[in-house]
Amino acid sequence: MVRFQMRLEPINNPNIARKSVPPAIALLTTILITSVLAMLAGANPFSVFGLILEGAFGSQFALLETLNRATPLIFTGLAVAVAFRAKFWNIGAEAQLYAGALITVLLGIGILQWPAAILLPFIIVASIIAGAILLLVPALLKTRFGVDEVVTTLLFNFIFLLFVSMLLEGPLKDPMGMGWPKSARLIPEARLPRLFEGLRLHWGFGLAIFSSIIVWVIQTKSTLGYEMRAVGLNKKAAAFAGISVNLVLIKTALISGGLAALAGFSEVAGLKGSLTLDLSPGFGYTGIIVAMLALLNPLGVVVAALFVAGIFVGADSMSRAAGVPTYLADIMLAVALLLMVLAIMLTRFRVIRD
Amino acid sequence: MTDTLVEALSLDAITKRFGELTANDAVSLSLNQGEAIALLGENGAGKTTLMNILFGQYTADSGTVRVFGEKLPPGNSRAALNAGVGMVHQHFTLADNLTVQENITLGTQSLLSYSSNSAGAKAHIIALSNKYQLAVSPNARVGTLTVGERQRVEILKALYRNVRILILDEPTAVLTPQETDDLFATLRHAISDGLAIIFISHKLHEVMTIADRVVVLRHGKIAGKVEIKNTSKEALAKMMMGTEASPPEVANSTPGAALLELRKTSTLDIGNKPGLRDVSLTLREGQIIGLAGVSGNGQAAIADLIGGSMYPVSGQILLSGTPIQGWTPHNAVKSGIARIPEDRHKTGTIADFNLTENAILEHYKSSNFSTCGWLNWRKSRTFASAIVKKYDVRCPGIDTPIRLLSGGNMQKLILGRVLEGQPRVILANQPVRGLDIGAVNYVHNQLLNARNRGAAILIISEDLDEIMALSDVIHVISSGRLSPAFDRGQMTPTQLGLWMAGSGFDGEVSNAS
Structure with missing residues (x-):
């Protein structure tokens, strides 16, 4: 019988090579594995990756498309990163996203006839509150009764999506929509303007970048950020030192829910103009990938979101040109995530074979 | 054989x-x-x-x-x-x-x-x-x-x-x-x-x-x-x-006013660990009280009561004679109670935080280290550097994660963190467990210095030698019950051992012999 035993030994002071080599190998292996799949699909792997790169960043149009796609991912990525940092496992960014989108539609289709300068900030704040309240429920269940937030936040996704579906089939249904389950369009005052005149990029992207900087500042400079990190790393020591763990978890949940809701706001007010059930192709879940790839660093979330968005957008155009299914993008992301998680562990531990 | x-x-x-x-x-x-x-x-x-x-x-x-x-x-x-x-x-x-x-x-x-x-x-x-x-x-x-x-x-x-x-x-x-x-x-x-x-x-x-x-x-x-x-x-x-170690010399002290008092406090049992049963204990200025006993007999509950992590189901905690209000770890620290926790790895420090972040763990809300919710990292780093220097914490630097430090150096940082606040009451729970003799003497001398400047100290330890060497007054705890106070030198280890096994509480051993 082949005996294969291994142990992990922590590395105390990882050097630069130890920190950078495993992630680099992870990236290369991802490319290798997807190349094999591309070949199986009957395409030349070099041209596949070339087409993905070109489709994502190769033209002004492609680049703007990538930035637009990255915008909701930055918000959901931030939401997940903030929560995971405090070890609050918010899997429900999808629901919170729809909460933001729903509020945006409710307030933006003409009930409030205010000028944009007042209406937009009002809708932003209302969206944040809606997402925060939606996540407050699982947070309270966790801190009061010890209910696992992974389960509650995950199930809330389904509940809330069905709720939105019900509204779109009923009271929110656009009377001019020819029967489609779709809300009425926002009034112009409730739409986010373009970032630059004539370019298909809206202010949601600016808001996303701004949010990531704000979150970074909160995490590194504020007492709340310090508390959130302390609770995430060691609840027991944090409580002993006088930090109210439950209060910190609730504050974390409010921030996380608010950030995810901004994704919904920005998609509706910046891009779509109305609410449909296909508003998000899983941005909430992809936010988890983004946050993990960014090692939960708020500034890293921007980079990771651009990477992930680039793969999606690039794969779309690659698929049209090379005839390889777009599912290749999903596989690439999944493999990248798994290998990256492994690589991150290998930057901290050494494998010893006995 | x-x-x-x-x-x-x-x-x-x-x-x-x-x-x-x-x-x-x-x-x-x-x-x-x-x-x-x-x-x-x-x-x-x-x-x-x-x-x-x-x-x-x-x-x-x-x-x-x-x-x-x-x-x-x-x-x-x-x-x-x-x-x-x-x-x-x-x-x-x-x-x-x-x-x-x-x-x-x-x-x-x-x-x-x-x-x-x-x-x-x-x-x-x-x-x-x-x-x-x-x-x-x-x-x-x-x-x-x-x-x-x-x-x-x-x-x-x-x-x-x-x-x-x-x-x-x-x-x-x-x-x-x-x-x-x-x-x-x-x-x-x-x-x-x-x-x-x-x-x-x-x-x-x-x-x-x-x-x-x-x-x-x-x-x-x-x-x-x-x-x-x-x-x-x-x-x-x-x-x-490698050298001959000299245990600290302990001079007698005159205890002053009561700073912290547990008055007939009881707590609930936790699992198979007994809670406290009508425990009364007074910590006085300039006095070291040693709490002897086999681990898991209610020491944790006493530590939690004094440290603000627990509230008694009956009885009172008095601070300088006034019953306490809203007892939390934060308020305990603010009231001048310094706590050296039993487990320095799991409760005393956060392993992945660096020395600076660990140094301010209990104090980050005070005006020294933050204003309106924003941390002052410059002052925090100065504070950490001062502790490292004054308490001889051997480390590669204040930006090092504390998990890289040895137990002794970790304990010195905790000691510095609590003593720098000039606390009036010190709760030292297993303060030298797992430390080498050099570090043990250092910690003991720091505690004695604190006593000599008037702090009230409670040492909880399973090591009878440590208790007997340092304490002005010894209590024994067994199954959540506290023995009467024994003065220094009043009891032999064997007599204390009988109390630790719980027999003294049923009147089998008289208080003094």
């Missing part, structure tokens, strides 16, 4: 390096059948590493392990067990929800065997427990047993597997002096039957009692091997530390 000596174990030139640290440097030792050797050494001397190599948990860089002449394959725990090596760990490895018999036989039967010889196993256990005076019922659930009984189960478990070499890692740390005597009687019996024993300890008088020979480790090297009959406690201590 037979006349012809049979070599049970021989370790030959074992060397193990962890990065730049040499944990074991060409360590050789041998052990005969029917012999007990003591492995003595400060924390970090390499005792645990050596035992882990013997057990195949680590692979030595060089050197060989032989059991009864047979070379053990390196890094194979199963081979060590099969060769008859057994170990009683300091932290027991028993399943609470199983019975004594189930714990003992666990792993000895094949999972695939259809029938189990339960009656035979039971008879064997009873025979062993009678033979070695290890009184414990095979049907009792381990969760209901006392610490002393659990240790007996651990020893029975080893004997049941026919071990020929038994390693005991600090077996007396959790026992009363009386239970220790019982343990030694059992061990002597087993030794006379031919068992070879390695006894790991840093309690010199126990080593002198039980061992035939002593092997002293210092900084991973053998510092000396001596026969017990040719040595003394003082000589061993010197060998262990």
